[in-house]
Amino acid sequence: MAYEHIKYAVEDKIARITLNRPDRMNAWTATMEREVRLAMESAAGDDDVRAILLTGEGRAFCAGADMEELAELDPNDIRAEEWMRPFDMNRRPDWQTRYSFYPAIEKPIVAMLNGAAAGIGLVHALYCDIRFSADNAAFSTSFARRGLIAEHGLSWMLPLLVGHANALELLLSARKFHAPEAYRMGLVNRIYPPEELEEATMAYLRDLVDMVSPRAMGVIKRQQYEVPFQTLAEATITANHEMALSVQSEDFKEGVAHFIEKRAPRFTGR
Template sequence: MENQITFTRAGKGEHIAVVTMNRPDKLNALTKVMEAQLRETMEAVDRDDSIRVVVLTGAGKGFCAGMDINELEVLPPDDIRGAQWMRPFDMNRRADYQTRYGYFPAMRKPVIAAINGAAAGLGLVFALYSDMRFASSSTAFSTAFARRGLIAEHGISWLLPRVVGPGHAADLLYSARKVLADEALRIGLVDRVFEPDDLLDQTLDYADDLARNVSPRSIRVMKRQMWEQPFQSLAEATRMANAEMFDSIQSEDFREGVAHFIERRQANFTGK
């Protein structure tokens, strides 16, 4: 089977997984093969304890231009209401984050989208399900759905208002207009913008800092706290934090965090 997803390691300790959508001649438009390989790869790197950060990007000049139009023309299409797309895959994870494309938040590792070019439709969905979004200054974004006679797919009507606010979300969804990198940064759609030639290096530098200098256990817990928060009251979030703080004080990473600070040396976190 053709490899439409590639995986390499990066960083000084090779603790970073670089996952690349690899159909550059099609601006990495999504196919069923790519969809399956992406989930398989992301699940595999999440299980690998030697990997601490995941960077998702696209080969060539695009991030992901959405679903391949040739696959959209095949009738009848898959019924996305089907149990195979909506069932919980792991009962230890919140069911909200086990849907067809919504599994990034259930991963234990932070996912940084390095958006190197066009991000439309499902490409934007992947970016929004990531923990952070770093973009090339040449990037263009579009929801695309309304211009194809479609709707706000795959939970984007829930995600987008939380990222950019309800007014901007309505604008981007209803108009499906193109949004360039400078506007994306201004409205909070992306977190950082770099020159095209610098994007991957800058993203990897940031990821390497996370991988080497902060506790993987802390990130794992904080990521879960942040993605649980939309479903919690303040009191529930506080109770969760209190329970997690009790556990963290007893962890190996807490002892190492204190020791490396006092001893003025490089941290050696284990994630335990």
């Protein structure tokens, strides 16, 4: 389909979703929301896609909501019901809300934070599985400085990554902070000079799609996002069940075979 506020392309088993309003620092719009959801659905359902990249065009990842749209916001119409429908009925309701569907996608989603990520832009970065950042990128929760609260599950996701104390401080102050601090807190996984960011991110993604079982990645991702709702016993029982299934899979047989034969793997996801 033709997109207005994003770009979407698939190459070498990697789906690349690019927020594409560089003249507005990729400010978030209702159109962008709809298009990102459709692109994520497309990537999730495409057997030729094994990993997803989310990034921004130009000097920002996403500097937050488009202020012109916010100024015209109807307070009686903030739910976007069309996009509240479940992404995957087999997953828990926690991953079915307006933006929290990323964890329901059983493919790794890597955010390449090429620049500023604030407000709703930071929310989307946090719902990705892995975050690589330019070392000069700036971040802010933003909401409190607009008279708003911690929106769209940010109050749950942020402390999961950086801890309660750090999350509360960042949410209350809504101050600007930069990539090195974000890295120290665990908000981003790696930081790189801007000129090295894309090469490093793409190398990581290519390693995932070429060397790792798609089936294993899907199960591991599902395990990790279930853990906050489980006891240790429940997580262990789930793991034992999944282990019994994995040793019967074609990917397990291939994982052993390519190691013994000292060749590149040919995983199928089955």
